[in-house]
Amino acid sequence: MSRKADIRTLQVAEQQLRVATMGPVDAERTLLVFNGIGASLETVEPFAERFRRTRIVTFDVPGVGGSPAPKLPYRLSWLSRFAGRMLDKLDIGAVDVFGVSWGGALAQQFVHDHPERSRTLTLAATSAGFVMVPGHPRVISKLATPRRYTDSDYMFTVGPDIYGGRLRADRRLLEEHAAALRTGSSRGYLFQLLAGVGWTSWLWLPQLKLPVLIMMGADDPIVPLVNGRILASRLPNARLEVIDCGHLFILTHPEETAQTIERFLLEAPAREPTGCRPSISPSQPRSPRSAEPDGWPPRCSGGWRRSSRQRTPFPTIRSHACFAR
Numbered sequence: 001m002s003r004k005a006d007i008r009t010l011q012v013a014e015q016q017l018r019v020a021t022m023g024p025v026d027a028e029r030t031l032l033v034f035n036g037i038g039a040s041l042e043t044v045e046p047f048a049e050r051f052r053r054t055r056i057v058t059f060d061v062p063g064v065g066g067s068p069a070p071k072l073p074y075r076l077s078w079l080s081r082f083a084g085r086m087l088d089k090l091d092i093g094a095v096d097v098f099g100v101s102w103g104g105a106l107a108q109q110f111v112h113d114h115p116e117r118s119r120t121l122t123l124a125a126t127s128a129g130f131v132m133v134p135g136h137p138r139v140i141s142k143l144a145t146p147r148r149y150t151d152s153d154y155m156f157t158v159g160p161d162i163y164g165g166r167l168r169a170d171r172r173l174l175e176e177h178a179a180a181l182r183t184g185s186s187r188g189y190l191f192q193l194l195a196g197v198g199w200t201s202w203l204w205l206p207q208l209k210l211p212v213l214i215m216m217g218a219d220d221p222i223v224p225l226v227n228g229r230i231l232a233s234r235l236p237n238a239r240l241e242v243i244d245c246g247h248l249f250i251l252t253h254p255e256e257t258a259q260t261i262e263r264f265l266l267e268a269p270a271r272e273p274t275g276c277r278p279s280i281s282p283s284q285p286r287s288p289r290s291a292e293p294d295g296w297p298p299r300c301s302g303g304w305r306r307s308s309r310q311r312t313p314f315p316t317i318r319s320h321a322c323f324a325r
Contacts, residue, residue, distance in 0.1 A: 004022055005020045005021065005045070010089050012086050013085065015068075016068055018065055019041075019058070020044075020057075021055065023055040023056050024055060027053055027054050029055070029096050029266070030054070030056075030094075030096065031055065031056050031096045031097075031098050032058070033100075034098065034110070035061070036102050037189070037193070038064060038146045038184065039149075040060050040064055040066070040180075040184065041058045043181060043251070044058050046176075046254045047257060048258075050258035052262065053266065057092065057095070060182075061188070061192060062074075062191070063184050063189065063191050064184035064188050064192070065183075067188075069184070069191060073191045073194045076105060076106055076195050077109060079106055079195065081113065084114050087117070093117055094118070094273050095118065095119065096120045096265050097119075098122040098261065101124070104124060104126020104127070105127070105201070107126075108126075108201040117273050118273050119265075119268070119273055120210055120211045120213070120265055121210055121212045122212070122215070122261050122264065123215070124215045124216075124249070125216060125223050125247050127223050127230070128227070129199045129201055129202070130199060132230070133226045133227055135220075135224060139161060139222060145189070146184070146186060159174045163246050164222075164247055165218075165219045165244075165245035165246025166245055167252065168219075168246070176251075177248065206234055208235055210273075211237050211268040212237055212238040213261065214232055214235075214239065214240045215228075215240075215241050215261075216243065217246045220247045222247045228240050228242070241260065243257070
């Protein structure tokens with residue numbers, strides 16, 4: 001990644017995790033980024049470096065990039081708790097949450113499991129999981145293995161059909177994407193696939209009251225636009241924006257995408273996340289309980305009260321913003 005990024009390896013429980021932070025430590029907001037399947041944190045750089053007033057935190061999922069694969073398969077709920085412990089290690093409390101594609105499912109799971117530290121949610125090119133309208137089987141079948149990440153010729157062959165949008169005709173962008181990838185293990189990719197088998201957020205999406213921005217590509221062969229409409233219909237405080245591109249619009253239109261997200265973060269009503277635990281900033285001492293890695297998710301007992309603060313209403317807006325090609 002860029003020299004602006006602070007990349008380190010953290011020991012979280014029994015797992016090593018490669019983590020990157022970008023942007024000023026005293027930024028107004030901290031955005032936790034969950035990446036797509038098989039994609040290392042380097043692929044986020046063109047998008048992350050466009051933020052001006054936001055600190056970016058992202059990591060290689062176990063088995064991807066520089067994070068070794070775990071011994072056993074996992075579920076998204078496990079990875080959600082794991083991400084919370086990572087934030088504890090970094091002394092980061094409340095965050096805004098962003099997820100793209102596979103990472104969008106993990107982002108939904110995270111805000112569901114950690115309402116006490118989630119300010120807003122931004123979902124890009126993703127769905128509600130099992131309850132979705134899938135892409136064409138010819139496209140989905142090419143996602144079953146990580147071959148496109150290990151074989152550049154194969155990436156150039158299938159990439160235009162898989163990702164759509166500008167990548168249908170712009171080989172240079174596809175080459176930049178391929179060059180940024182840091183290959184993980186086949187086992188790690190398989191574990192990511194298994195983590196989402198049978199998973200869906202459909203039943204509990206209406207419980208997520210925080211402000212949500214949904215961004216979908218108009219020409220997305222993997223996750224068709226209708227999935228964004230499904231998410232917006234289930235989320236009480238959601239806004240849907242349609243981008244005139246394909247699945248990887250955060251890479252083909254990094255400036256516009258980052259500006260749209262940052263504007264959403266800064267315009268969202270000021271509010272503290274709900275839950276039992278107050279937010280923690282790097283300058284605040286942490287309580288003995290909050291320092292315990294197994295303290296997440298916190299339990300409302302022994303003086304820990306769930307907040308009674310009412311959420312500020314966030315209007316449901318369904319708008320269409322097309323970025324110029």
